[in-house]
Every structure is written in C-alpha cells, then in structure tokens.
Amino acid sequence: MSATPAIAVADVVKQYGERRALDGLSLSVAPGEVFGLLGPNGAGKTTTVEILEGYREPDAGVVRVLGLDPVRDGARLRPRIGVMLQEGGLYPGLTAREVLRLFAAYYAEPDDPMALLARVGLEDAARTMVRRLSGGQRQRLSLATALIGRPQVVFLDEPTAGMDPHARATTWTLVRELAEREVTVMLTTHAMDEAEHLCDRVAIVDHGRVVASGRPTELTRSLARDEVELVSEPGIDVAALAGALGLGSDRVRERRPGEYVLAAPGTPDLVADLAAWMRDRGHRIDVLHTGRRSLEEVFLRLTGDDAAPTAVPGP
Amino acid sequence: MRAVLAQSRAELALTLRRGESLLVSFAIPIGILVFFAEVAPVSTDLDDPVAFLVPGVLALAVMSTAMVSLAIATGYERRYGVLKRLGSTPLSRGGLLAAKTVNVLAIEVLQAVVVVVTGVLLGWEATGGLVLAVVFLLLGTVAFAGIGLLMAGRLRAEATLALANGCFLVLLFLGGMAYPLEDLPRILRDVAQVLPAAALSESVRAACTPGVAVPTWSVVVLGLWAVGAPVLAARAFRWEE
Numbered sequence: 001m002s003a004t005p006a007i008a009v010a011d012v013v014k015q016y017g018e019r020r021a022l023d024g025l026s027l028s029v030a031p032g033e034v035f036g037l038l039g040p041n042g043a044g045k046t047t048t049v050e051i052l053e054g055y056r057e058p059d060a061g062v063v064r065v066l067g068l069d070p071v072r073d074g075a076r077l078r079p080r081i082g083v084m085l086q087e088g089g090l091y092p093g094l095t096a097r098e099v100l101r102l103f104a105a106y107y108a109e110p111d112d113p114m115a116l117l118a119r120v121g122l123e124d125a126a127r128t129m130v131r132r133l134s135g136g137q138r139q140r141l142s143l144a145t146a147l148i149g150r151p152q153v154v155f156l157d158e159p160t161a162g163m164d165p166h167a168r169a170t171t172w173t174l175v176r177e178l179a180e181r182e183v184t185v186m187l188t189t190h191a192m193d194e195a196e197h198l199c200d201r202v203a204i205v206d207h208g209r210v211v212a213s214g215r216p217t218e219l220t221r222s223l224a225r226d227e228v229e230l231v232s233e234p235g236i237d238v239a240a241l242a243g244a245l246g247l248g249s250d251r252v253r254e255r256r257p258g259e260y261v262l263a264a265p266g267t268p269d270l271v272a273d274l275a276a277w278m279r280d281r282g283h284r285i286d287v288l289h290t291g292r293r294s295l296e297e298v299f300l301r302l303t304g305d306d307a308a309p310t311a312v313p314g315p
Numbered sequence: 316m317r318a319v320l321a322q323s324r325a326e327l328a329l330t331l332r333r334g335e336s337l338l339v340s341f342a343i344p345i346g347i348l349v350f351f352a353e354v355a356p357v358s359t360d361l362d363d364p365v366a367f368l369v370p371g372v373l374a375l376a377v378m379s380t381a382m383v384s385l386a387i388a389t390g391y392e393r394r395y396g397v398l399k400r401l402g403s404t405p406l407s408r409g410g411l412l413a414a415k416t417v418n419v420l421a422i423e424v425l426q427a428v429v430v431v432v433t434g435v436l437l438g439w440e441a442t443g444g445l446v447l448a449v450v451f452l453l454l455g456t457v458a459f460a461g462i463g464l465l466m467a468g469r470l471r472a473e474a475t476l477a478l479a480n481g482c483f484l485v486l487l488f489l490g491g492m493a494y495p496l497e498d499l500p501r502i503l504r505d506v507a508q509v510l511p512a513a514a515l516s517e518s519v520r521a522a523c524t525p526g527v528a529v530p531t532w533s534v535v536v537l538g539l540w541a542v543g544a545p546v547l548a549a550r551a552f553r554w555e556e
Contacts, residue, residue, distance in 0.1 A: 054402075054403060091392070093329045
C-alpha cells in the first residue's frame with residue numbers, strides 16, 4: 001500500500017440520537033484500489049460513504065479523502081470525486097443527455113457526455129426524460145454522472161441494486177475500466193458475487209465497526225472449514241463410506257435425503273478415495289463441494305445476530 | 316461561471332416544461348387583469364380599473380413565480396434527491412442560488428412584458444416612477460422567494476405544493492391586487508396590512524401613480540418580509556427530505 005492512502009478513516013463515531021451508526025470505524029484504501037463495503041442493512045455502510053462524500057460530519061475520529069477533509073476542504077475535494085447516491089439525484093424533467101451535459105458543465109475537464117452515455121449503454125435513451133427511464137437505466141445514468149468529471153475517487157452506493165443482469169455486467173465492466181485507469185473506487189453492495197469479482201479488498205461492517213477486512217480470497221480462506229459436501233442419490237451406506245475413507249462412522253452423515261456431509265478436510269487424497277468408492281458402487285456425483293467458503297458464507301457468519309466477534313487477519 | 320450558466324439554462328428549461336407552473340405564472344395574472352378590467356369591474360368606485368389592476372397584477376406575477384413556482388420546484392428537487400446530489404458536485408450553494416435567481420428573474424421579466432402589453436392594450440398609461448416600481452418588485456421577489464424556500468426546505472414536497480398554492484389564493488384575496496383593500500371587512504384589512512402581498516401591491520401601485528406618495532407602512536412591511544423570510548429560510552433549510 002502506498003504511503004498516502006486515497007481514503008483514510010480512523011476511529012470514526014457517528015451518533016444519530018440514541019443510535020450509534022458508526023462506532024469506531026477505521027479503514028484505509030490505497031490509490032487505484034477497488035474497495036467494497038459489505039454489511040447488513042443498517043450496519044453503517046451508507047453513513048460511512050456519506051461522511052466521505054462530505055454530506056455528514058463525524059462526531060469523533062478523522063476522515064481524509066485524497067488528503068483532504070471532506071467537509072472543511074469540500075470546495076477543493078468535490079471537483080476530484082464522483083458520487084453515485086443509493087437512489088435519486090436526477091432531475092425527472094430533463095433528458096438523459098441534458099442531465100449529463102449539465103453535470104459535465106460543473107467540472108473543469110469533463111468526459112464527453114455522449115461517449116459516456118454510450119459506455120453506460122444509454123445511447124438509445126439519450127432523448128428520453130429521466131422520469132420515463134426504467135430503474136436500471138436511471139442507475140446507469142446516475143453512474144454516468146459520477147464519472148463525467150473524470151474523478152480520482154468514485155463512491156458508488158449500491159451501484160447495481162435494481163439492475164437487470166445485462167446492466168449489471170455493463171457496470172462491472174465500467175468499474176474494472178476505472179481500476180485500470182488507477183481511479184480509486186469505494187462501493188457498497190449486498191451482492192457477494194459482486195464483491196468477490198470486483199473488489200481488490202473488502203471490509204465487512206456490522207454495528208458500525210469493521211468486523212473483518214482483507215482480500216476476498218483471504219477472507220474466504222481464513223474461514224475455510226473442514227467439511228465436504230456431496231450430493232448424490234439418497235440412501236448411500238454412510239457407515240461403509242466412512243470406513244472406506246478411514247473416518248469415524250459419526251463423521252459421515254446424510255443431512256437430507258441425497259445430501260451428505262463429511263466432517264473432514266477436502267484434501268485431494270480424500271476426494272480421490274471418495275470418487276473411487278462412488279465409482280465402484282455405481283453412485284452418481286451431482287455436486288461435490290470442498291473447503292473454501294464463499295464470501296457469502298463468511299458474511300453471514302460474521303454479521304448474523306448471534307455472530308461472535310471472530311478474529312480475522314486484517315490486510 | 317460556466318456551471319452557473321448551464322445550471323440557469325437547465326432550470327429555465329425545467330420551468331418552461333412545467334405546464335401547471337406556467338398556468339400559475341401567466342394565465343392567472345393575465346386572466347385576472349382582463350376579467351376584472353373588462354368583464355366584471357368589482358369596485359364601481361374605481362374610475363380607472365386598469366390603472367389599479369396593472370400594478371396589482373405585477374405584484375401577483377411576482378408572487379406566483381418567486382413563491383409558488385420556486386417553492387414547488389425546489390420542494391420536488393429536494394424530494395428527488397437532486398439538491399443532495401448537487402451538494403457533492405463542484406457547483407456551490409451560491410452558484411445554485413444564482414441560477415435559481417436568474418431563472419426567477421427571467422420568468423418575471425417575461426411576465427412583466429406580457430402584463431404591461433396587455434395593460435396598454437386595455438388602455439393603461441405608464442406614467443409613474445417605473446424605476447421605483449421595479450425596485451419594489453425586486454424587494455417583493457426577495458420576500459416571496461424567502462417564503463417559498465422556507466416551505467420547500469422544510470416540508471414534504473406534497474405539503475409544499477398544497478401550502479404554496481393555498482398561500483397564493485389567500486394572498487390574492489388579501490393582497491389588494493384584483494380589488495382594493497378597502498373592499499375587505501375591517502378585520503381582514505388589518506390582517507392584510509401586515510402581509511407581504513398587500514405591502515407589495517400598494518407600494519408598486521403608489522410608485523406607478525403620479526402624485527401619490529409611497530405609503531411608508533407598506534414599504535416597511537415589505538422590507539421586513541424581504542429580510543426576515545430569507546433569513547428564516549436559510550436557517551430552516553434542510554437539503555434532504
């Protein structure tokens with residue numbers, strides 16, 4: 001990580017009346033990184049992003065974007081950042097093209113509005129009023145307004161919420177292009193596959209604190225479990241299978257008809273023995289799942305109501 | 316500067332696309348001018364209804380644009396998150412306010428032209444101190460814009476819509492615009508004396524009428540509203556609904 005982070009958040013506290021939205025949140029994002037904020041609803045993701053955008057001031061702690069204080073140095077920072085709000089922010093009575101041209105006029109060296117409109121897949125909707133655009137189209141126009149000023153840091157609050165798969169793919173491509181141009185991106189998302197595909201690093205936020213952070217692969221590896229899942233026909237002799245694999249008979253069980261769980265690390269040897277045994281008995285293998293948890297599982301484990309604080313290595 | 320120009324152009328385009336706002340800004344003042352001058356002069360004791368009506372309708376036009384249109388447009392911009400979104404662009408609050416001012420003044424100039432031309436066609440002779448009248452109309456614009464932004468910055472968009480139209484109607488009745496304040500019952504006249512609508516129409520009418528002194532009370536009331544309403548609006552304004 002470079003010496004000066006693009007985004008630095010240290011021990012930030014934000015209180016809304018009785019509710020503590022952020023409770024000592026800290027994170028750091030390097031220039032050119034795509035950073036994902038994950039967490040359940042109400043965890044503090046949007047509050048964090050809106051503090052970084054200069055919309056709210058923290059009650060305690062220090063926040064810097066490109067070395068600037070988002071509120072005090074707002075006038076110097078705003079030309080260098082791009083913002084996509086979770087919803088709204090567009091004049092319903094202007095066309096897509098008018099909106100983008102208007103936003104282009106706010107910045108010193110903007111991107112070409114029509115070219116950007118084409119890149120987000122809205123060239124056919126250029127003359128359509130915002131109020132007649134679909135939800136996904138509005139999301140893409142909102143994304144375009146975040147990019148029109150050629151920002152150095154982009155904040156995307158749930159950028160693909162409500163998008164169809166096609167629009168989502170377009171958005172992912174755009175975010176990857178930003179990363180290639182060394183633009184720093186901070187995005188929030190509920191979609192774990194999005195985080196896994198797009199983000200260099202993620203932080204999982206719950207109750208206003210970072211409960212885990214790191215590369216998506218680090219997070220999933222750190223919580224790898226010694227378990228193999230197998231889906232096949234129902235009624236396989238689990239005792240015989242356990243014996244063949246050299247496991248205690250209680251370590252192989254049929255969780256639901258046709259769904260088997262082996263309490264053992266999914267090593268290549270085990271998988272080879274399992275496959276040989278299944279072949280000899282003429283059993284199918286429909287699904288075989290070993291080891292690594294998906295980010296989704298990590299997320300659910302860390303942010304559930306009964307989630308105990310889990311030690312997860314930081315970045 | 317480029318940002319403020321582009322913003323002004325966008326605001327103007329939005330205003331001109333809102334049919335209902337044009338109805339309030341143009342059709343109602345002209346309708347009142349023509350109706351009360353030609354069809355149903357309410358007060359028989361007015362020897363020159365057009366001379367009475369033109370200044371009042373100019374005041375009404377200012378009220379419709381600076382209060383009603385501005386409040387409704389701004390209220391819905393707040394509802395749709397537009398104001399919030401602009402807050403993270405390089406367009407400053409001052410720049411946004413400048414663009415809205417340009418928008419309001421441009422519509423008011425159009426209204427004034429239409430009202431004056433209609434008035435002249437109805438026989439109005441512009442003889443008074445028009446510079447002073449313009450100064451009062453600008454003062455009225457500040458006062459009514461303050462009231463409009465106070466509603467828009469604090470209430471839900473639907474409430475702003477209802478209240479702005481309601482105020483427009485009440486202030487039209489109590490504004491000395493379509494008929495003289497003297498036609499009102501005493502109690503209503505007293506209330507009207509402290510409201511900005513009558514203060515504006517009386518001031519403008521006096522300025523437009525040769526040999527009539529500008530009523531101090533009206534100018535003082537107008538000045539107080541022009542200072543108080545924007546100050547209150549600035550303090551109460553919330554950028555997010």
